Amino acid sequence: MDDLPSAYELNTISADRIAALCAELAEARWPSAQLVLDHLQEFPPRPAQLARAKAASLAGIYELRLRQDPGLTERTLDLARFAETLRAAPQEFVQFFPIQMKEGRALVAATENLQRPLASTVVRGTGMAPQTSTANASAIDTLPSRRAAELCETLAGAGWQAALAAMEMIASSSVTEFPVWLATPQTLARHYSEQANEPARLHIDANRFAQAMFERNPREKILIFHLFDPYGWQITCAITEDFSSPIAVAAMKRGLPR
Secondary structure (H helix, E strand, O other): OOOOOOOOOOEEEOHHHHHHHHHHHHHOOOHHHHHHHHHHHHOOOOOEEEEEEEHHHHHHHHHHHHHHOHHHHHHEEOHHHHHHHHHOOOOOEEEEEEEEOOOEEEEEEEEOOOOOEEEEEEEEOOOOOOOOHHHHOOOOEEEEHHHHHHHHHHHHHOOOOHHHHHHHHHHHOOOOEEEEEEEOHHHHHHHHHHHHOOOOOOEEOHHHHHHHHHOOOOOOOEEEEEEEOOOOEEEEEEEEOOOOOEEEEEEEEOOOOO
16 A cells, blocks of 8 residues: 555645735636635735645535535635536646635645646635544544545545545645544444434435444454544544554534534
8 A cells, every 4th residue: 555656645835836826816706716815915925735636536525515515605615616627627636735714714726737726715614623632632543644645545446435525634734643543343333323314414424434334343443533624524534453454434514603
């Protein structure tokens, strides 16, 4: 696994290049890009973490979010247009980077060589991750972010839709390692089965996650780690106790204040 090229390769993009790309999008009448420019005029621009991904995969993340949560358009700018543009992009791979603003979080996608911007989107009133400082004290270990991305890539290749959202969050995050906790298959199976069967609960792959846990040896120990995206979802990834293989991933919508 370690000698395979990753679909997500992390580096940075300069503040000047960010401003130039967003200016081009603003001229092309992307309101989300104009919002970024307004932010950059008020706050000194800084370099951002840059990630590389397949255009179709990145489009799929947002198409899935829109299908699962149509009300998301009330808190976003250009979200559907962002997905449509990436879906139609002639390039297999694109580069993208996040920008945290006082209004929310922006995501900008560009060609792989960063010569031309492709699309942007903004989500307002981003949901913060639950306070985890106390919970982190009970974590048994940590998982490097690069290894987490590789494990999620494997799940995405096996058709786990929630893995796409996990990959984006790992690539967009400045976190270098994630806390991991020990769990049992029975506990995880019961929890995610209950969550998936709540009529009003929005989820991705929760039923499949629960079924994967039901199929594990009851005496087995499993490791899990969590990701929290700005669209109000908690993503949980399960891996084997020796960190060698991914097992399952699910995303659950958290309640957000309106």
